[in-house]
Amino acid sequence: MKLYFLRHGLASHDNWIRPDFERPLNQKGIERMKLTAKCLQKLDLGLEVLLSSPLVRARQTAEIATDGLDPRPVFQLDERLSPGFDLAALETILHDFVGVEALMVVGHEPDFSEVIGDLIGGAQIVVKKGSLARIDLHGLAPPRGSLVWMVPPKLLVQ
Numbered sequence: 001m002k003l004y005f006l007r008h009g010l011a012s013h014d015n016w017i018r019p020d021f022e023r024p025l026n027q028k029g030i031e032r033m034k035l036t037a038k039c040l041q042k043l044d045l046g047l048e049v050l051l052s053s054p055l056v057r058a059r060q061t062a063e064i065a066t067d068g069l070d071p072r073p074v075f076q077l078d079e080r081l082s083p084g085f086d087l088a089a090l091e092t093i094l095h096d097f098v099g100v101e102a103l104m105v106v107g108h109e110p111d112f113s114e115v116i117g118d119l120i121g122g123a124q125i126v127v128k129k130g131s132l133a134r135i136d137l138h139g140l141a142p143p144r145g146s147l148v149w150m151v152p153p154k155l156l157v158q
Contacts, residue, residue: 007112
């Protein structure tokens with residue numbers, strides 16, 4: 001399975017007083033994610049399923065990314081991708097999607113850096129907002145794989 005990790009885009013911070021769950025992408029985040037969606041279409045990832053954390057900024061990121069894809073993958077919100085996402089949560093997700101060849105998850109830091117590091121044998125990486133990483137999985141229980149590439153947001157929005 002090809003497993004893609006897309007971290008949510010730039011989100012509002014200034015004077016945000018409502019619950020963090022509701023914090024949306026800011027205007028720059030929306031604009032950059034639309035450019036990323038065009039790049040995702042050009043990359044022709046063959047996505048079958050796109051799962052997103054239910055937090056507003058991740059959901060918005062996933063919706064923008066999904067809107068740009070043809071054919072359009074199945075899109076679902078998944079509580080397991082909320083903050084606190086870990087390797088055990090990923091294992092349960094992968095179990096639910098056995099047979100899928102290309103799956104994208106949209107979520108948060110520091111979870112994505114830690115999970116990707118665990119997947120590839122303990123590496124230290126940082127997944128910046130709007131970054132995309134591809135892991136080719138070798139095993140599902142426990143999940144193990146190889147980092148094929150990680151693209152920073154600056155390259156995705158060109």
